[in-house]
Amino acid sequence: MNRARYERRKLNNTIFLLTSLLATAFGLSWLLAILGNLLISGITHINLDLFTKMTPPPPGEGGGLANAIVGSLIMSAIAVAIGTPVGILAGTWLAEYGRYSRFAQVVRSLNDILLSAPSIVIGLFVYELIVATTHHFSGFAGACALAFIVIPIVLRQTETMLLLVPNSLREATSALGAPTAFIVQRVIWRSARAGIITGVLLAIARISGETAPLLFTALNNAFWSTDLNAPMASVPVVIFQMAVSPYKGWHELAWAGALLITATVLLLSVIARIIGSEDKHR
Amino acid sequence: MNDSPSRAAPPRLETAVKAAGARRLERSNTLFRQLTFGSALLVLAIFVGMFCVLLYGAWPALHTFGVSFFTKSVWNPVTEKFGILALVYGTLVTSALAMLMALPVGVGIAVFLTEFCPRPLRRPIGISIELLAGIPSIIYGVWGLFVFAPFFQRTAQPFLVDVFADAPVLSSLFAGPPYGIGLFTASLILAIMILPLITAVTRDVFDTAPSVLKEAAYGLGCMTRETVWKVVIPYARAGVFGGAMLALGRALGETMAVTFVIGNAHRIKASLFAPATTISAAIANEFTEAVGDLYKSSLLAAGFFLLFITFVVLALAQLMLVQLEKRAGGMRV
Numbered sequence: 001m002n003r004a005r006y007e008r009r010k011l012n013n014t015i016f017l018l019t020s021l022l023a024t025a026f027g028l029s030w031l032l033a034i035l036g037n038l039l040i041s042g043i044t045h046i047n048l049d050l051f052t053k054m055t056p057p058p059p060g061e062g063g064g065l066a067n068a069i070v071g072s073l074i075m076s077a078i079a080v081a082i083g084t085p086v087g088i089l090a091g092t093w094l095a096e097y098g099r100y101s102r103f104a105q106v107v108r109s110l111n112d113i114l115l116s117a118p119s120i121v122i123g124l125f126v127y128e129l130i131v132a133t134t135h136h137f138s139g140f141a142g143a144c145a146l147a148f149i150v151i152p153i154v155l156r157q158t159e160t161m162l163l164l165v166p167n168s169l170r171e172a173t174s175a176l177g178a179p180t181a182f183i184v185q186r187v188i189w190r191s192a193r194a195g196i197i198t199g200v201l202l203a204i205a206r207i208s209g210e211t212a213p214l215l216f217t218a219l220n221n222a223f224w225s226t227d228l229n230a231p232m233a234s235v236p237v238v239i240f241q242m243a244v245s246p247y248k249g250w251h252e253l254a255w256a257g258a259l260l261i262t263a264t265v266l267l268l269s270v271i272a273r274i275i276g277s278e279d280k281h282r
Numbered sequence: 283m284n285d286s287p288s289r290a291a292p293p294r295l296e297t298a299v300k301a302a303g304a305r306r307l308e309r310s311n312t313l314f315r316q317l318t319f320g321s322a323l324l325v326l327a328i329f330v331g332m333f334c335v336l337l338y339g340a341w342p343a344l345h346t347f348g349v350s351f352f353t354k355s356v357w358n359p360v361t362e363k364f365g366i367l368a369l370v371y372g373t374l375v376t377s378a379l380a381m382l383m384a385l386p387v388g389v390g391i392a393v394f395l396t397e398f399c400p401r402p403l404r405r406p407i408g409i410s411i412e413l414l415a416g417i418p419s420i421i422y423g424v425w426g427l428f429v430f431a432p433f434f435q436r437t438a439q440p441f442l443v444d445v446f447a448d449a450p451v452l453s454s455l456f457a458g459p460p461y462g463i464g465l466f467t468a469s470l471i472l473a474i475m476i477l478p479l480i481t482a483v484t485r486d487v488f489d490t491a492p493s494v495l496k497e498a499a500y501g502l503g504c505m506t507r508e509t510v511w512k513v514v515i516p517y518a519r520a521g522v523f524g525g526a527m528l529a530l531g532r533a534l535g536e537t538m539a540v541t542f543v544i545g546n547a548h549r550i551k552a553s554l555f556a557p558a559t560t561i562s563a564a565i566a567n568e569f570t571e572a573v574g575d576l577y578k579s580s581l582l583a584a585g586f587f588l589l590f591i592t593f594v595v596l597a598l599a600q601l602m603l604v605q606l607e608k609r610a611g612g613m614r615v
Contacts, residue, residue, distance in 0.1 A: 016507035023390025093318035118535020181314035209418020212537040
């Protein structure tokens with residue numbers, strides 16, 4: 001009787017183990033399939049032309065993504081330049097000044113919601129804010145939309161990292177007579193530097209693949225343009241445009257672009273991870 | 283020689299310099315504090331501004347159509363009649379189906395990683411899942427359109443239609459011509475996309491279960507399955523729920539992964555294989571080409587509605603996760 005019960009429990013346990021194993025295999029196989037396909041279909045179209053030639057008109061034979069790559073770089077750079085200081089300063093306020101105040105808690109919660117807010121809604125917001133008021137699409141509007149995505153990521157990471165800095169450091173500097181601003185800038189930021197840089201890298205990784213907020217802010221541009229006041233191409237938007245088109249040449253470029261973006265994102269995440277973990281070992 | 287006069291003067295000068303320095307230090311100190319506070323205020327302003335600006339843009343449509351904007355599925359740019367019922371239906375069905383598929387698998391992976399997985403494999407699998415969570419959604423969309431949809435159209439779709447042809451309810455769910463794209467495909471791509479997110483959160487919450495509790499369960503003779511079911515999952519329930527809500531919030535607002543494979547049809551069909559559309563897909567596809575103020579405003583209103591529901595879902599998620607954090611922090615084991 002007892003023996004039979006034990007056997008049943010053992011069987012159940014084995015079934016449970018196999019189910020969880022199966023779930024893991026199932027989940028990982030999808031993800032492997034995506035990465036595998038991406039690599040196989042994209043790698044053959046990665047060549048010098050991709051980085052030196054403009055996006056071709058349909059049907060898209062022999063061209064590259066040069067204007068889109070440059071557009072992405074410009075907009076990402078501006079977004080980081082706007083978003084990082086705001087994120088770091090706001091995160092500093094939450095960690096060093098506000099901390100337990102009610103206002104800080106509200107900002108913290110709203111920031112966490114912004115962190116997962118639909119990016120297309122951010123696109124709509126910037127459209128109404130900038131594009132509708134200036135009456136034209138622009139690279140600057142695209143950069144702003146991306147900046148709104150950078151801010152919550154950097155803020156969250158900065159706050160988390162500053163909270164990890166031991167209080168004894170704050171007390172020691174304070175005992176030497178240093179004012180709070182000095183403590184924060186010269187001691188706290190410095191000891192949390194690796195963590196904050198990790199946050200910025202993660203933010204760059206995130207925005208380098210964002211499509212939805214750029215669709216109707218930066219729009220797209222078939223030609224070389226570095227004018228922030230004009231529509232600007234970006235790799236994700238170009239991929240979108242090319243992938244839904246019926247032209248085979250465009251499809252191939254879309255695959256190449258997709259591989260390029262994924263490689264960039266994964267590389268940035270790995271670098272961020274390495275910097276983050278180095279900090280932990282120290 | 284002239285020691286004595288100069289000795290009298292410098293201290294006064296020194297204190298004056300010191301006082302000026304202190305004032306400057308204090309001023310920069312206050313300035314820095316205000317600067318950080320201003321940035322925090324800016325985050326609040328962005329959030330509130332987003333709601334207000336979208337509501338402002340949505341107002342013409344909401345004002346013109348009233349309640350029928352949410353209860354009708356008509357979408358006619360020519361006659362300028364708009365109702366977002368079909369969009370909301372598509373959004374809710376794809377998200378619900380995606381959750382249905384991703385939640386068990388995601389939790390299963392988390393169980394495997396925390397309880398069964400051999401130690402040397404734990405880190406590599408965990409890291410690869412976290413990395414995959416960062417892959418941009420457009421990649422999932424491109425893959426879904428070029429690889430999965432044709433494959434699905436050729437193999438699984440005709441098969442499912444045949445198999446369920448005589449089953450009462452299922453026959454209407456799995457019916458219609460195999461397009462490859464549609465509600466079901468979109469849900470599946472969404473599920474794959476939110477899977478790493480669910481796993482990452484669930485694994486973290488499982489890890490917060492105190493090992494003393496688990497050891498106690500094992501000490502009583504529990505097997506791994508019993509420990510997980512009766513100790514770990516009950517302990518981490520709020521966290522798993524929070525993680526699921528977080529994933530749901532992501533799924534509801536996800537644009538690119540869905541836009542590629544949903545088919546962009548403004549109608550409500552019983553069949554899961556039928557093309558449909560979601561709020562985000564409709565905005566992504568139509569907004570730049572929307573001529574006429576009412577058309578634009580209707581899309582903005584749809585966006586506002588999307589923001590509102592994701593806000594509710596994400597706020598709920600936070601409530602759950604914060605509660606768990608408090609308990610984990612308050613519990614000294």
